Every structure is written in structure tokens, then in C-alpha cells.
Amino acid sequence: MPTDLVAALDIGGTKIAGALVDGQGRILLRAQRPTPAREDGDTVMRAVEEVIGELTAGEPWGEVRAVGIGSAGPVDASAGTVSPVNVPGWRGYPLVERVRSAAGGRPVELVGDGVAMTAAEHWQGAARGHDNALCMVVSTGVGGGLILGGALHPGPTGNAGHIGHISVDLDGDPCPCGARGCVERIASGPNIARRALEAGWLPGPDGDTSAAAVALAARAGDPIAVASFERAAQALAAGIAATATLVEIDIAVIGGGVAMAGEVLFAPLRRALRDYATLSFVSRLTVAPALMGTDAGLVGAAAAALRAYPDAAVGRLRPAVNR
Amino acid sequence: MPTDLVAALDIGGTKIAGALVDGQGRILLRAQRPTPAREDGDTVMRAVEEVIGELTAGEPWGEVRAVGIGSAGPVDASAGTVSPVNVPGWRGYPLVERVRSAAGGRPVELVGDGVAMTAAEHWQGAARGHDNALCMVVSTGVGGGLILGGALHPGPTGNAGHIGHISVDLDGDPCPCGARGCVERIASGPNIARRALEAGWLPGPDGDTSAAAVALAARAGDPIAVASFERAAQALAAGIAATATLVEIDIAVIGGGVAMAGEVLFAPLRRALRDYATLSFVSRLTVAPALMGTDAGLVGAAAAALRAYPDAAVGRLRPAVNR
Secondary structure, X not given: OXXXXXXXXXXXXXXXXXXXXXXXXXXXXXXEEEOOOOOOHHHHHHHHHHHHHHHHHOHHHHHOOOEEEEEOOOEEOOOOEEOXXXXXXXOOEOHHHHHHHHOOOOOEEEEEHHHHHHHHHHHHOOOOOOOOEEEEEEOOOEEEEEEEOOXXXXXXXXXXXXXXXXXXXXXXXXXXXXXXXXXXXXXXXXXXXXXXXXXOOOOOOOOOOOHHHHHHHHHOOOHHHHHHHHHHHHHHHXXXXXXXXXXXXXXXXXXXXXXXXXXXXXXXXXXHHHHHOOOHHHOOOEEEEOOOHHHHHHHHHHHHHHHHOOXXXXXXXXXXXXX | OOOOOEEEEEEOOOEXXXXXXXXXXXXXXXXXXXXXXXXXXXXXXXXXXXXXXXXXXXXHHHHOOOEEEEEOOOEEOOOOEEOOOOOOOOOOEOHHHHHHHHOOOOOEEEEEHHHXXXXXXXXXOOOOOOOOEEEEEEOOOEEEEEEEOOEEOOOOOOOOOOHHHOEOEXXXXXXXXXXXXXHHHHHOHHHHHHHHHHOOOOOOOOOOOOHHHHHHHHHOOOHHHHHHXXXXXXXXXXXXXXXXXXXXXXXXXXXXXXXXXXXXXXXXXXXXXXXXXXXXXXXXXXXXXXXXXHHHHXXXXXXXXXXXXXXXXXXXXXXXXXX
């Protein structure tokens, strides 16, 4: 009998979260482990298997029809492998096969974490009702995903929407990815903080030099802090406008820690978008804060699984290997 | 009875071309008029109607099931209107309705000229067999279109793939579109020529200061001419890499007058792509010259019509209004 229940995994450099999620996006059961990111690949996989083990132990597991994974990238959905930058033990690691085997042979859908967040915002969040949208996370890095023609667009390898690594300043500062002037190199939290400090911004008595502290200073009117957010907003605007010009999105949804700065970021971003999104067909482009919070990765991985396996028949699946 | 015959219109600032095209992309009948680009909108439309009139007068017209239009942009496929930059008499001009009426009520599909060229290269040219491709025209301007997931991706308004107006230099020179540092502002033919002249390049005895003349000088080893093409190649590479990073294309096909420069453009372009397309999932990205030549607009408009109206029944259509 078909069911609307799926399992979801959200795999990052800090934690491995799992959940059972129903067809309305409600979380019925959760499990979590810290990511042993500095350990070898099999040790990391054991943490994933422990999370899956907690999910398979629950009573609803029998109705789970598929597993969705949103993983830190890069991922390769066509090969079923992941190579998260912050998990050096996994390089071309066959995550899909391992998860399938831990989940009793159920079908597994793998997408990048930016794509998962996008699926969540489109399903239940700020991009709901938009057929063409870019969703982004602006945090330690800058990631994203695309909704095109009403559907999630993960691309052949599950990495589409990687806006953090498009160059908006072709002669700009070198980016760790190897290119120059990437959106992430200008707009990520650490780069907002670095730029403010380099320009002479002085942290408060608590010594906090994070982008959140720069945002507080900007809200209090510190001109150097304001300027650093304005530069980040300009780079985000150029990247968002480029995306809209290429694929005709009408909304950009922005989440992640840097988006918590609120109008300190969004006000200059809206101004800069008018400078870069100039063609008639992108003039109605808007920006909005993300709504899904920390569960976006889990809910989005579930959405990706429901989309990829709309009517998998559970009766044909093998029982789970409980651990 | 369904048929594979469609009519195609290629509308630019210089000429209005029309053809009957069969399901194999063969052109059975042609018509053409110069575009009276400086005249009022109705005068321009009369030239379009004359082209359609020549097509409807032919014996095969009765089997034509739909009309495809590739037009200079911007276009608005959702509204059925066009506002070509070089045809000031047409602003929000209801081209789809007028063509439908001149074509006996047959269904009409409108796309931008970059999208039409892309449809042609995917159907019969250099992008054939590629499920995810960017096709570009680098000429007086820079335009383009996208193939995503095996299908043409015109976007809601028919303008997707507008790579000429993404900014790759956010602090760069102002572009006539209103933004800064657009790909077109750096890589179009006139900008290649302007940059060479500004840097001290001297044209030959014939006084030719076109990009084609700069290409000839570059081929002969003139360092200023070489540098101007290298800068254009760098901007194209940043734009192509951004597109691949956003939507996972694996080939960029480049046509138009500037692409005729051959290796003077393509050699530095391939080098620069290695600098900007750095993530694992875009590392196999290649570039190739376009194959479809001057008929790309007509063949692509036909492809767009065949795609949009896969099985229109001709029996239900009204007879053409012959003029």
C-alpha cells in the first residue's frame, strides 16, 4: 500500500540529523548524532547508521517508502556519492548504497544541502506558490537551490543552485574553490567579519568578531559595519540578478545566520537588486527571508524523496536491518 | 490529421525571415523582408505579414500546424508581446495575436532569439545529445538560451539564458542595460574592438576597426589584439562557469560573428574556463563552436513550435487569410 511517510537525513559537518516525515511535512520521530568529521569514513558512516537505527526502531518505520538525504556538498547524485568539504574521510563515498542497505533496501534520493533547503522553502516556506525561485543559505558558506517551472531542479548531480561559487568579480580576491570573486568570498559571514576588521571595525568588550557582532554594530550605526554588509548585499544582488537573468526566477529566499541580520542585510540588498536586475523580465524580482528554520534540511530531504518516489509500493521492500 | 510541418519566423533588427520547416528541420519554402526598423509598429507588422503571405501562398501551407517565432528581445511570451531594443516602434507589441490572425488562427509559439538559436543547436547542431547545455550568440550583443533536463528551457517569458546581461564584474563599466560589468559589456564584438583601439591597436590600411579585424590582427600575433580577445574570453568563461554552477550544463555552444575568430577566442576561453569552473560537478564542462549558421533562428523557431504543439490537429484550424 502506498504511503506518505518517508525518512529524511540532514548530513552536515557538525551534526547528522534524521527524522520520519509525513506527507504534510510533519516530523514524527527524530534522531541525531554529532558528526565525527575528523574520523575515517566508516566511523562517520556508523554515526549515520546509528541515526537510521533509531528511526527503524520506531513503530511507523514499516510504512516508510523512501529515504531522502540532504548532504553537505559536493554531492554526486548520479553516482550516489558524497565528498563534503568538511568531512575529509568521505571522498566519493558511496553514501546512497550504504544508506539503502541500512534502510532495508528502500529507495534513496540524494541532493545537496542547498537543494534540500530549497525543497523545504518551496513546500512549506517562503517560496511556496512560486514556480521559479532561488533559495539560499548565507552562513559560514553560501549555498542554494532552484525551483524551475514549479518543480525542484537539482540538476543531474544534485548540485544545481550553487550560487556561492559563481564569480561576480572576475578580477577579485581568490576564493578557496580556485576561482576569484565568488559570491561566497564576498558575502559569507566570515568574509563580512573579515572585511569589517580589516577596515578598522573594533569589536565590543566581549571580543565577539563574528558577522552577528558586525550586524549588531551596523544596527547601531557603525559606518564600517554598515559598509561591510552593503558590500555583501551588493555581491548577493549581483548573484541573484544573474540567476534571474539566466533562468527567470521571481523570488530569492535567503536563510542562514547572515540573513538573521534582517534589514541590515535586506535593505541594501533590495537597493542593489535594482542596480543589477535591470531587464524587463526580471524587474519584478523580490527577496524574502527564509521561513523554515533549522528543520529545513530534514523537511527538504523528505520533500525530495516524496518527489523522486511518488508512489513506491512498500510491500515490495525488504524489512529494515535494525541495529 | 496531425502533421510535422510548421511555419517559422526569425525577427531581428535587420531582417524578417520566414520559412516552412518540416519535422526533420528541412526548410521547404523561404521568404524574407528587410526590417523597417525605424518605422512605426504597424509598418513593421506589414513586413511580417508580407513574409507570412508568401508562406501561406505556397501549396504546403494547408498542412502547417503551428507557427514558431524567434524574436529579438526582450520578448514576453506569457503576454504574447515583444519590445525589441532595435525596433522602437514595437513596445509591448502584441505580435503573437497579429501573427495568429495572419496565419489563419494557427497556434503561435514565441521565444527570444537566443532561445530559438538554442533550440536549433540542440535539435540539429553542436548541442545535439546534450541534456544540459548553454547556447550563445556572441556578436553585436551577447545572447543565449538553455537546454535543461533534455528540453528547451525558455522560462515563463521566453527570455531564459540571457547570459549577456549577467554581471561578472560588479564594480565594472556601466552597461547600457543599467547594470555594471555585464558579459556583453566586455565580450561583444564592438567592445572587443573598442578595448583594442583604446589600448593603442592600429587598424590596417583598409581602416577596418571591427572585431573581425582585431581577430585578424590577433591571429598575426598583435599583442594588444590578443589581449582584447583574452579579456573577452575571460568574461565569457566567468559567465559560462556561473551558468554551469547554477544549472549544471555540460557544454557551452558559441555562435555569432565573434565566434568566427576561432581559436583566437576559443583557446583563451578554454584556459579561462579552468580558472572559473572549479567545482567537481562542472569540471567536465566543454565549449564548442555553433554549427547551425544563419538558419539557426528559423530552424529553432520551428523546433520551439513543434515542442509547444506536438500534435495540433490541422483540421480544426481556420483557413489562412492570404494576402
